[in-house]
Amino acid sequence: MPNASDFSADLNISLLADTCRVPGPPGHEQRVRKFILEQVGQYADSYYEDHFGNLVLVKKGASETPFMVAAHMDEIGxxxxxxxxxxxxxxxxxxxxxxxxxxxxxxxxxxxxxxxxxxxxxxxxxxxxxxxxxxxxxxxxxxxxxxxxxxxxxxxxxxxxxxxDRELLAMGHCFNGKSLDNRVSVYILMEALRLLKDQALPYTLYAVFSAQEEVGLRGVQAATLKIQPKIALAIDTTIAFDVAGARKEEYITSLGKGAAIKLMDSSAIAHPKVVAFLKEMAQAYEIPWQTEILTGGGTDTAGMQKFTAGGALAGAISIPTRHIHQTIETVHKEDIQAALRLLCLALVHANQIQTHQP
Ligand SMILES: [Zn+2]
Missing domain, CATH: 2.40.30.40 (Peptidase M42, domain 2)
Structure with missing residues (x-):
């Protein structure tokens, strides 16, 4: 087993700031696609863009079985x-x-x-x-x-x-700025591609930077119809309403408590095998984690789950976010690192998920 420090990477603040700055409202993600390709195109064996505006980077694994990871690249606008x-x-x-x-x-x-x-x-x-x-x-x-x-x-x-229009700001142990939903996940998926560049993967990775998520999980559905993943993970932000005046029963996640392993959101219930696998990985590698039950709001998890014939084994890693869908969205530095490590380890050890049906 690799040691627990595997896939720990220093945060690249200027890359995160650049990623948040690129404008890309739903249906107009062309500048984000170009930016992502410039940053990480070299780490993929191949890539394609589809008519919906999704950008898909493919990294071959030992088997052709598709493992799809989706991070939506559009921002509200x-x-x-x-x-x-x-x-x-x-x-x-x-x-x-x-x-x-x-x-x-x-x-x-x-x-x-x-x-x-x-x-x-x-x-x-x-x-x-x-x-x-x-x-x-x-x-x-x-x-x-x-x-x-x-x-x-x-x-x-x-x-x-x-x-x-808002520049990224380092604030305490956090980052604050516009479009952290979901550019923080675009950053995580780009960094995962870089960190995994010399790493053998059991399944073939389809790293999907999806379009038009913010107007109803649209792009991911078209991407999934083509890829038909066996295993599917969304990377997205979730609500951290852990602030002044929040009631206990309004709890979703907390900032700084680690990567959030999705149990459900309003569009999808994560597959128990995926949830169990992510928890095992987090525990084995001492990655801080918490669970997420998002009672309002959907994610690309649903698109991947529903648009694969027979369903995909779908789940999500979420990044707790305060002030979401405002110009001052806030995420915690350690949650970003935890989510990145958990994603890398999940991809490397994906053959430990029981992919057979019960
Ligand atoms: Zn989002």
Missing amino acids: FMVTHVDENGFLKLTPLGGFDPKTLTSQRVIVHGKKDLPGVLGSKPIHLMDPEERNKAPKIQDFFVDLGMPAEEVQQLVQAGDVVTR
């Missing part, structure tokens, strides 16, 4: 629906935003070129008492680009996409 006569933009969301978190945020509008903008709304001074007590809606916001209407109209049109 917006599409411009309307450019008004004064040059302000109206938006529709691509993914699940909590409107109250959008007030006074900076965004980047991906028009003919990338343009900085701010999400504006009505000043509180002008709101009547009823308006002040109402939760904001996405429709209440507009993008102000700080330029005259004619200039805006030359650079931006309906259909252009918009992303959040």
